[in-house]
Amino acid sequence: MDREVVIVGAGPAGIATAACLNLHSIPNIVLEKEDCLGSLWKKNSYDCLNLHLGKRFCQLPHLALPRHAPNFISKADFIKYLDEYAEKFRITPKYQTCVKSAFYDKESMTWHVVACNGATGKTEEYLPRFLVVATGENAEGVIPQVPGLHTFQGEVIHSYFYKSGEKYNDKRVLVVGCGNSGMEIAHNLATHGAKTSIVVRNPLHIMTKEQIFLGMKLVQYLPFELVDTIIVTMARFTFGDLSNYGIVRPKDGPLVLKARSGRSAVLDVGTVQKIKNGEIKVYGPVSSVEENNVLFMDGKSEPFDAIIFATGYKSTANKWLEDGNETLDEDGFPKKGFPNQWKGSNGLYCAGFARRGLAGISMDAINIANDIKKAYK
Missing domain, CATH: 3.50.50.60 (FAD/NAD(P)-binding domain)
Structure with missing residues (x-):
């Protein structure tokens, strides 16, 4: 043809x-x-x-x-x-x-x-x-190679296949990945009564949608670095210091980081509040899996019923x-x-x-x- x-x-x-x-x-x-x-x-x-x-x-x-x-x-x-x-x-x-x-x-x-x-x-x-x-x-969704993942006895899916947290009520669910999808899925799981945890591996910016929207309008007239300073200051006022919860900000501002690497800021849908009040636990990087137990780099170990990988696409x-x-x-x-x-x-x-x-x-x-x-x- x-x-x-x-x-x-x-x-x-x-x-x-x-x-x-x-x-x-x-x-x-x-x-x-x-x-x-x-x-x-x-x-x-x-x-x-x-x-x-x-x-x-x-x-x-x-x-x-x-x-x-x-x-x-x-x-x-x-x-x-x-x-x-x-x-x-x-x-x-x-x-x-x-x-x-x-x-x-x-x-x-x-x-x-x-x-x-x-x-x-x-x-x-x-x-x-x-x-x-x-x-x-x-x-196509990407699931990273994790030692022992094949031994996990619960459900393992990529966020590509996630629809709703309804079926996870009262289950222990680990979300691996803290981008927008991971954070939104964690919030949705907690809202539906799941015992939710999320893995935060790297520094990230957490902003409101309104703050990023303002930044995208301002950057049409002002330098990226100046706009980043403005909206990061607003975000600090909104969310406070999250380092005690395992969340730290990158050195580059959100708009500069997006322009240089393609990495987006996380736009909060209420996840931060659920982390602060204990509805969502934050863990560091995963080291391995042994049957139902997930082992973390800091030596901690927790059992889970399901793992959802919000680890990007290719x-x-x-x-x-x-x-x-x-x-x-x-x-x-x-x-x-x-x-x-x-x-x-x-x-x-x-x-x-x-x-x-x-x-x-x-x-x-x-x-x-x-x-x-x-x-x-």
């Missing part, structure tokens, strides 16, 4: 890129291995999830979120927005189509994309001039992209740093790898479509 552009992935990055291409009347097709668009949001995100940033930083190109919507919108409202976005820009992904390989043919100057149609079982081939990798940063692009070595590193992320990470070589593009959330996705989609338009004849 001949298309000018093949987009792999029908998450926000894929449909945003398709929308921008459609506005330029450039033929494209979106291939999606699942049976719906935005599958990570629809199938593999916990029920209590809300967007962490204000809606002005979470909308896709050429369609604003509704004015009447709250500033921090819910998962359900964002899913509705994604569906309306696809309908408005006439995006019809080809579902249950899993890309198995893609390589660049120098003679024809086209990409050779091989996919399997899950509905028919047949192999399909596409020969586009341009290929957009939009499978995202969060394609890209899967390297599993099927055969000629991406010039563009992607061994972890499947662009070698180029922001703001040039979206463009590779030979008509290869990356959408949604900026580590800057939905705002980064929007920038990628616009840049990719404009660049393809220049080459399109």
